[in-house]
Amino acid sequence: MSKVKTGMGRRSFIRNVSLASGGLIIGFSWLGCKRAAEEGTEEMALEMPDEWFELTGYLKIGDNGIVTIYSPNPEIGQNVKTSMPMLVAEELDVDWNNVIVEQAPLNTDVFTRQLAGGSQSIRQGWEPLRMAGATARQMLLTAAANQWEVPISELSADKGIINHTGSDRSIGYGEIAKAAAKIEVPEEVVLKENSKFKIIGTSRKNVDAKEIVTGQPLYGLDVQLDGMLIAMIVQPPAFGMELKSMDADEVKGMPGIKDVFTIDTYPEDMEKEWSDTTSFPKLVVVVGDSTWQVMQAKKALKIEWDLNTELTKQIEILEKSAGLSGSGGLENTDVHYSLMAEVGPKKSEMVRRDGNPESAFKNAARVIERSYSCPFLAHNCMEPMNFFANVTNGKAELLGPIQTPEFAEKSVSKRLGMDLEDIDIQMTRMGGGFGRRLYGHFLVEAAVISQKMGAPIKLVYTREDDMTNGVYRPAYQVTYRAALDGNNNLTAFHVNAGGISESPLFANRFPAGAIDNYLAESWAIESNISIGAFRAPRSNFIAGAEQSFLDELAEEMGKDPIQFRLDMLKRAENDPVGEENDYDPARYAGVLKMVRDKAGWDNNSSTLNRGVAAYYCHNSYVAQVLDISLKNNDPVIDKVTCAVDCGIVVNPDAAINMVEGGTIDGIGHALYSEITFKDGATQQNNFDSYRLIRHEEAPKKIEAHFVDNGIDPTGLGEPPFPPVQGALANALYKATGERFYKQPFITQLRNAGGDLKT
Amino acid sequence: MAEFNVTINGEKRRLEVDPNTPLLWVLRDHLNLPGTKYGCGVAQCGACTVHLNGNAVRSCQLPISAVADNEITTIEGLSENGDHPVQKAWLEHDVPQCGYCQAGQIMSAAALLKNNPSPSDEDIENGMNGNICRCGTYTRIKAAIKSASDSKLV
Numbered sequence: 001m002s003k004v005k006t007g008m009g010r011r012s013f014i015r016n017v018s019l020a021s022g023g024l025i026i027g028f029s030w031l032g033c034k035r036a037a038e039e040g041t042e043e044m045a046l047e048m049p050d051e052w053f054e055l056t057g058y059l060k061i062g063d064n065g066i067v068t069i070y071s072p073n074p075e076i077g078q079n080v081k082t083s084m085p086m087l088v089a090e091e092l093d094v095d096w097n098n099v100i101v102e103q104a105p106l107n108t109d110v111f112t113r114q115l116a117g118g119s120q121s122i123r124q125g126w127e128p129l130r131m132a133g134a135t136a137r138q139m140l141l142t143a144a145a146n147q148w149e150v151p152i153s154e155l156s157a158d159k160g161i162i163n164h165t166g167s168d169r170s171i172g173y174g175e176i177a178k179a180a181a182k183i184e185v186p187e188e189v190v191l192k193e194n195s196k197f198k199i200i201g202t203s204r205k206n207v208d209a210k211e212i213v214t215g216q217p218l219y220g221l222d223v224q225l226d227g228m229l230i231a232m233i234v235q236p237p238a239f240g241m242e243l244k245s246m247d248a249d250e251v252k253g254m255p256g257i258k259d260v261f262t263i264d265t266y267p268e269d270m271e272k273e274w275s276d277t278t279s280f281p282k283l284v285v286v287v288g289d290s291t292w293q294v295m296q297a298k299k300a301l302k303i304e305w306d307l308n309t310e311l312t313k314q315i316e317i318l319e320k321s322a323g324l325s326g327s328g329g330l331e332n333t334d335v336h337y338s339l340m341a342e343v344g345p346k347k348s349e350m351v352r353r354d355g356n357p358e359s360a361f362k363n364a365a366r367v368i369e370r371s372y373s374c375p376f377l378a379h380n381c382m383e384p385m386n387f388f389a390n391v392t393n394g395k396a397e398l399l400g401p402i403q404t405p406e407f408a409e410k411s412v413s414k415r416l417g418m419d420l421e422d423i424d425i426q427m428t429r430m431g432g433g434f435g436r437r438l439y440g441h442f443l444v445e446a447a448v449i450s451q452k453m454g455a456p457i458k459l460v461y462t463r464e465d466d467m468t469n470g471v472y473r474p475a476y477q478v479t480y481r482a483a484l485d486g487n488n489n490l491t492a493f494h495v496n497a498g499g500i501s502e503s504p505l506f507a508n509r510f511p512a513g514a515i516d517n518y519l520a521e522s523w524a525i526e527s528n529i530s531i532g533a534f535r536a537p538r539s540n541f542i543a544g545a546e547q548s549f550l551d552e553l554a555e556e557m558g559k560d561p562i563q564f565r566l567d568m569l570k571r572a573e574n575d576p577v578g579e580e581n582d583y584d585p586a587r588y589a590g591v592l593k594m595v596r597d598k599a600g601w602d603n604n605s606s607t608l609n610r611g612v613a614a615y616y617c618h619n620s621y622v623a624q625v626l627d628i629s630l631k632n633n634d635p636v637i638d639k640v641t642c643a644v645d646c647g648i649v650v651n652p653d654a655a656i657n658m659v660e661g662g663t664i665d666g667i668g669h670a671l672y673s674e675i676t677f678k679d680g681a682t683q684q685n686n687f688d689s690y691r692l693i694r695h696e697e698a699p700k701k702i703e704a705h706f707v708d709n710g711i712d713p714t715g716l717g718e719p720p721f722p723p724v725q726g727a728l729a730n731a732l733y734k735a736t737g738e739r740f741y742k743q744p745f746i747t748q749l750r751n752a753g754g755d756l757k758t
Numbered sequence: 759m760a761e762f763n764v765t766i767n768g769e770k771r772r773l774e775v776d777p778n779t780p781l782l783w784v785l786r787d788h789l790n791l792p793g794t795k796y797g798c799g800v801a802q803c804g805a806c807t808v809h810l811n812g813n814a815v816r817s818c819q820l821p822i823s824a825v826a827d828n829e830i831t832t833i834e835g836l837s838e839n840g841d842h843p844v845q846k847a848w849l850e851h852d853v854p855q856c857g858y859c860q861a862g863q864i865m866s867a868a869a870l871l872k873n874n875p876s877p878s879d880e881d882i883e884n885g886m887n888g889n890i891c892r893c894g895t896y897t898r899i900k901a902a903i904k905s906a907s908d909s910k911l912v
């Protein structure tokens with residue numbers, strides 16, 4: 001039981017009431033209301049109340065006891081629209097079958113951190129959401145106590161009914177809600193002990209599932225509003241190029257085309273947010289009646305492009321200084337790899353140094369050195385970038401898929417010179433996020449276009465626009481060195497990591513803290529290609545590389561790979577080196593022991609081609625054992641066993657779904673996916689040239705096991721993704737006898753096997 | 759522009775569009791049936807899958823002029839109350855993550871089961887290989903197809 005300050009002023013509560021009851025012009029009607037669809041009850045439509053009463057801004061209670069809970073954070077497929085309201089419902093003591101979930105609009109007066117990123121929604125929502133539920137419950141109980149003139153301590157609540165122990169009086173939340181709404185918001189509330197949880201820890205179905213499987217409009221791309229026009233962009237064909245001239249006359253006369261013009265999304269003097277990343281601020285825009293018409297007009301446009309010499313000059317200088325000839329500052333993938341191999345490490349900066357690594361390496365009996373690399377990746381959310389905007393009459397209404405509504409609102413405010421109060425942002429369910437929708441340039445573009453047209457528009461990216469737009473997962477490289485003494489003991493460890501155009505290094509993660517002599521260095525090479533956070537940023541490469549290296553190291557040292565890691569973690573736990581280590585060695589070891597047990601590692605490791613890996617990121621620990629076989633040189637992933645420590649598991653079946661998805665996604669990208677460049681142009685622009693993992697390539701079986709430790713929950717959207725790439729590389733080694741250093745692994749497999757299909 | 763009469767989900771619809779307009783955009787932009795999704799436009803992702811006389815086709819590749827009097831079924835028309843065995847199996851297994859690909863997956867699965875009511879693992883993998891899920895729900899999709907198959911209702 002813990003007491004928490006509610007921190008909810010009367011003001012924020014009142015303000016939210018006015019907002020929810022008509023302040024928004026679009027209203028909630030387009031998005032619809034979702035009831036919590038429980039098994040067996042899916043046909044029961046909830047009866048809507050005559051009147052709603054807002055409590056705390058997080059929820060409202062109908063006079064018939066139905067409860068609407070606003071889910072504050074963007075839903076990108078991580079299932080927070082179900083799991084976050086579960087936290088509120090738990091403390092409210094309400095029947096989940098009587099709960100309707102609505103996506104909350106951006107509302108900084110009531111909610112904090114309305115953002116989907118870093119696997120933080122549940123971790124950071126854990127207290128505020130339960131607090132909101134407990135606060136509303138307290139207000140309801142207080143109202144009942146006042147009505148019955150009994151002390152509140154004699155009241156209890158269960159499934160939306162308040163009971164008085166002294167008499168057999170009881171009253172439903174719906175009947176007392178009106179009175180409760182007038183109660184002063186308490187300053188402090190008490191939260192439940194974990195052992196009392198009735199909803200948290202039980203599997204609840206996705207609240208949007210029924211709408212999804214019946215094809216109801218839920219996504220930004222589905223938005224259709226009266227008078228709405230379709231807008232599309234044309235961007236430069238290569239990074240480092242810009243618009244020279246355009247002939248739009250013919251196109252303007254095409255059927256359904258309303259206008260063709262250029263925009264500058266981010267003028268130079270505009271103060272930008274971190275989320276305003278784009279390589280192409282200057283765009284050609286085509287606006288028309290329907291998507292197909294605009295697509296045709298786009299193709300018919302005559303546009304001349306030019307080198308942006310300001311951008312290309314720097315790259316040319318960089319390449320020349322390295323003795324490499326590029327294409328006049330337009331970037332190429334082979335040059336990228338040369339720069340990473342030869343130029344990057346020379347620019348290294350020390351980030352962490354323990355003991356005396358230089359002397360340990362000098363005195364080593366043996367030094368093992370390996371380098372790993374990965375390509376750029378596109379996020380490829382299945383729903384391409386899009387946004388609805390209606391900027392008319394001094395107001396901006398924005399509706400669509402965005403992971404960072406609060407930052408996007410600021411950007412729009414600065415770009416259009418509008419007050420924040422005049423901008424409303426509502427979030428649709430998103431067809432994937434993976435970090436791509438953190439960067440809301442498309443929302444700003446939509447706002448600028450709508451303002452220019454003086455009409456509501458929906459901006460739509462084609463898949464090709466989406467895939468060649470940049471904001472990519474960077475290309476990375478890391479070199480590991482390990483020093484062994486004459487007795488095969490590990491005496492020093494050196495990690496040197498960098499990328500285009502950021503480094504993937506986490507200097508304070510394992511094995512830092514487990515080795516006396518340790519050196520971590522970092523570098524980055526500049527580029528015109530925009531980069532962004534991609535599911536488990538930086539970890540999404542370096543975890544696999546590190547876990548591959550540890551595997552090879554264990555083999556060189558003649559140790560079992562799990563025991564080798566456990567021995568190092570024991571050292572980090574008992575006698576850590578340095579103070580900055582950002583992981584808990586005991587929890588780390590916990591998932592390794594669990595996966596060893598669940599996968600039967602000690603019993604059948606010799607007969608199966610299996611690899612193991614473990615990683616800590618985004619506050620959660622994941623270990624995976626992957627079993628692979630080759631069928632005509634095609635990799636067949638027979639099974640992945642996962643052990644996860646994310647503390648309390650709020651919604652178990654949904655958590656398993658996340659682990660399965662992250663595992664498949666991690667394998668797919670390490671094996672198959674790649675963005676390459678020729679003369680600045682992205683060479684993959686759709687799923688015929690860009691490979692995503694498909695059904696037949698997915699693991700035949702995935703098992704997810706969770707550590708049950710009662711620790712406050714952490715996230716799951718990202719943590720299962722990174723380590724499985726290491727487990728995959730290590731299993732591939734067992735299957736082929738070759739180590740895999742360069743992603744995507746399919747290239748090496750194909751070269752090894754000759755006739756692998758892509 | 760030309761006039762077309764098509765039958766979608768058992769309903770006759772009349773519209774005037776460019777004959778080359780893919781069925782996908784006719785459904786989404788002109789007939790207010792946005793359940794059929796756009797993912798690639800080049801027959802690679804399966805998000806736009808609908809049934810043409812009961813067979814799965816990619817609506818992004820089917821010009822409206824080629825529809826003629828063939829019966830089109832979209833996700834909105836797969837069942838009256840969202841209770842097609844495949845939809846039920848999807849709910850039972852709580853398959854969707856972001857959910858964007860799922861209409862296409864369900865339409866492919868329903869067509870697969872119609873032609874092959876007891877598919878093997880390999881049949882499922884082959885039949886579903888044209889439907890991409892970036893979220894990685896493949897294992898659940900397979901389990902749900904097996905449930906729907908076992909239910910013998912398809």
Ligand code: FES
Pocket residue numbers: 795796797798799800801802803804805806807816817818819
């Ligand atoms: S949109 Fe038709 S297959 Fe992708």
Ligand code: FES
Pocket residue numbers: 077382431432854855856857858859860890891892893894895
């Ligand atoms: S559920 Fe997100 S793409 Fe399949």
